[in-house]
Amino acid sequence: MAVKLRLRxxxxxxxxxxxxVAADSRSPRDGKFLEAIGLYNPLTNPHTVEIKEDxxxxxLNVGAQPTFTVKSLLQQKGLLLKRELLRKGLPEEKIAVxxxxxxxxxxxxVKSRALKKESVKKQSQETGKExxxxxxxxxxxxASEDTSSGEK
Numbered sequence: 001m002a003v004k005l006r007l008r009x010x011x012x013x014x015x016x017x018x019x020x021v022a023a024d025s026r027s028p029r030d031g032k033f034l035e036a037i038g039l040y041n042p043l044t045n046p047h048t049v050e051i052k053e054d055x056x057x058x059x060l061n062v063g064a065q066p067t068f069t070v071k072s073l074l075q076q077k078g079l080l081l082k083r084e085l086l087r088k089g090l091p092e093e094k095i096a097v098x099x100x101x102x103x104x105x106x107x108x109x110v111k112s113r114a115l116k117k118e119s120v121k122k123q124s125q126e127t128g129k130e131x132x133x134x135x136x137x138x139x140x141x142x143a144s145e146d147t148s149s150g151e152k
Contacts, residue, residue: 001024003062004066005066006070007040007067007070018039019036020039021034021036022037022059035055035059037052038073039051049073049076051074053079053082057082081098082095085099
């Protein structure tokens with residue numbers, strides 16, 4: 001039996017909430033599953049990811065294959081990094097230090113992305129204003145040419 005870690009859709013129309021589950025790869029998306037190991041809510045800002053770390057590690061260690069989306073969620077939580085460090089045989093203290101450093105780097109990336117988004121938004125607003133000003137002056141210029149040509 002091939003086990004996959006995947007998302008199971010729940011919630012209402014247009015308001016999805018997903019359970020992260022360990023399921024047989026042959027069962028349907030919202031069908032039978034072996035164990036629920038977490039929750040993912042994409043509608044909150046930033047999105048919410050709650051995963052039972054010990055159960056996710058268990059399923060990964062017994063050979064469960066995460067889907068692409070679940071793999072990215074596990075990376076965001078740092079579980080795949082922790083698993084790799086455990087596989088290398090590092091002591092718990094070194095793993096804790098590595099995860100702390102990773103967390104700091106991740107926070108810095110998130111902050112830089114937020115700053116980049118703000119600057120892009122400001123630039124687009126400024127260029128939008130300039131384009132509006134250009135188009136209004138072009139319209140005014142065209143209107144004045146029409147009136148001047150009509151008088152001749």
